[in-house]
Amino acid sequence: MTPVATVQRRPPSAAYLALADEVERDVAQLPAGTLVPSEHELAGRHGVSRLTARAVLQELERRWVVRRVQGRGTFVARRIEYRIGPDIPASWTETVRRAGAEPRSTTERVATVRAPGWVRRELALPARATVVHLVRRRTVDGEPATWAESWLPADLVPGLAERLPAEGSLHHVLHDVYGLEPVRAWYRAELDVAPDDVAVRLGLRARPLALVLQGRLDSRRLGRPVELTRSWARADLFRIVFEMGSAT
Amino acid sequence: MTPVATVQRRPPSAAYLALADEVERDVAQLPAGTLVPSEHELAGRHGVSRLTARAVLQELERRWVVRRVQGRGTFVARRIEYRIGPDIPASWTETVRRAGAEPRSTTERVATVRAPGWVRRELALPARATVVHLVRRRTVDGEPATWAESWLPADLVPGLAERLPAEGSLHHVLHDVYGLEPVRAWYRAELDVAPDDVAVRLGLRARPLALVLQGRLDSRRLGRPVELTRSWARADLFRIVFEMGSAT
DNA sequence: GAGTGGTCTAGACCACTAC
DNA sequence: TAGTGGTCTAGACCACTCC
Known part of the structure; x- marks a missing residue:
């Protein structure tokens, strides 16, 4: 959509905000x-203290305009757009690569276990059924980006551990290898401050804002649940667009 | 869902983070x-400088645990949950009130105007058609919370200005007064840093994180578009849950 | 070792809100 | 007027990355 009315800008009162606007435009x-x-350079060039210069860069980091790394510097940042809708989303790896960044997926765990009660209920499995528990971490340009857990009925995906290539898409494997034709049964997205344990799993000290994405995929062919997922995706790295239907 | 594995906590290295965790637990x-x-009190009680105490409260504000108001103090904060899905969401006013907060809606503009091109296209209106342009601002406990623009075909809602009570729900009016039976045609949600003009319209100095919610409602009865909307909702005040389908 | 960001101090003045 | 948060300074030491 396009804005209709314009509003007069007010000049920022604080020096650090004025400087932040200036640097944001430049960048x-x-x-x-x-x-x-x-x-240090900002401080020297504009005749302000280092703390003020620091406030400028921190403000821009809050605006997701830059990303700061201790010992390395401050860099121009761009969020990677990722659409989520009723259909199965495009491959994560492909989406990231198309945005000009380097994706990497590592599978931290693939284990066949007895299904916890709530997983069994959600996947409509009988008592004592086993599930494949999958834990994966993804990075973008070496930066930890998402952390995801999935549970799949073990009988539907025999030998998944061997068949899941490190770089490949789980959905492609489900579709092409197992012929399950997965479709979305439900999904849910919510923004939150990552709890401490998620921050640890992501390898971060801070507690980033993250989108919690949960959902279930069912097999169109078999008419039964195939995958239950929950993942955390850093909001500063991804511009997640949640949509249903499409505009004219 | 329920977490499966636990991860050992690492003690925060910085004093302000350790104190932030402590205060977060207390609060x-x-x-x-x-x-x-x-x-001042935090600084005195824990023997740190005011800047460090300030860093603690700022950290908690970033985590949406507290809200700070110049001249008044720092207060415990809670986000109001608001679900958005394929169905028309529950009344905003009711949702806020049920959360124990005081909602207020003010209509800033109700005007019948010539439809801009992109609005005409989206609402499938003929050339030179007129639309009602609606601008509303909502507050929670006096705090600016959302800013929304809507466009409706003028022929569908004659006398809307008089019929739209300040406190009432637009959707109720569309349904009960005009009998339009509105249903969602499409919608889209995205998280962003509010641009400067939106921050001004919300009456804020800072640039808050906000959810951009856009969508179109069609009349089930008439089979034609009824309302085109775009709104900005502050992410620190609302815990917006986007969902499709429902878990077992 | 040089340069980066991260933490912390002691002190100052200001803007805003309440009473 | 007193108390709150907001801005800003000059200086210090530390942790980390890169060469």
Whole structure:
């Protein structure tokens, strides 16, 4: 959509906000990954204290305009757009690569276990059924980006551990290898501050804002649940668009 | 869902993070709106500088645990849950009130205007058609919370300006007064840093994180578009849950 | 070792809200 | 007027990355 009315800008009262707006404009046309002036340089060039210069860069980090790494510097940031809708989303790996970044998936665990009660209920499995518990971590340009857990009925995916290539899409495997024709049964997205344990699993010190994505896939062919998932995706790295239907 | 494995906590390295965790635990059981110790008090009680105490409260504000107001203090915060799905969502006013907060809606503009091109296309209107342009601002406990624009075909809602009570739900009016039986045609949600003009319209100095919610409602009875909307909702005030289908 | 961001201090003045 | 948070300074030491 397009904005209709314009509103007069008010000049920021604080020095650090005025400087932040200035740097944001300067940085807007630079490609992602470009090095931004350091705190010390900003301070010297604009005659402010280092703390003020620091406040500028922190403000821009809050706006997701830059990303800061201790010991390395401050860099221009861009979020990767990722659409989620009633249909199965496009491959994560492909989406990230198309955005010009380097995706990497690592499977931290593939184990066949007795299904916990709530998983059994959600997957409509009989008592004492086993499920494949899958834990995967994904990075973008080496930066931890998502952490995901899935549960699949073990009888539907025999030998999944061997068949799941490290780089491949789980959905492709379910579709092409096992012929399950997965479709969305339900899904749910919500924004939250990552709890401490998720931050640890992501290898982060801070507690990032993250989207919690949960859902279940059913097999169109078999008419039964195939996968139950919950994943955490950092909101500063992904611009997740949740949509249903489509505009004219 | 329920977490499956636990992860060992690491003690925060920085003093302000350790203190933030401590205060967060203390504050967890207090009701929303409770006054939290001030920067000065925190500093004195824990033998740290005011800047460190300030860093603690700012960290908790980033985690949406507290809300800070200049001149008044720091207060325990709770986000209001608001579900969005294929069906028309529950009344905003009712949802906020049920959460124990005081909602207020003000209509800033109700005007019949010539439809801009993109609105005309989306609403499938003929050339030179007129639409009702509706701009509404909502507050929660006096705090600006959302800013929304809607466009409706003028011929479908004659006399809307008089019929739209300040406190009432637009959807109820469309359904009960005009008998339009509105249903969702499409919708889309996305998280973003509010642009400067939206921040101004919300009456805020900072640039809050906000959910951009867009969509179109069609009349089931008439089979034609009824309302096109775009709204911004502050992510620190609302826990917006986006869902499709439902878990078992 | 040089440069980056992360933490922390002591102190100052200001803007805003309440009473 | 007193108390709150918001901005800003000058300086210090630390942790981390890269060469």
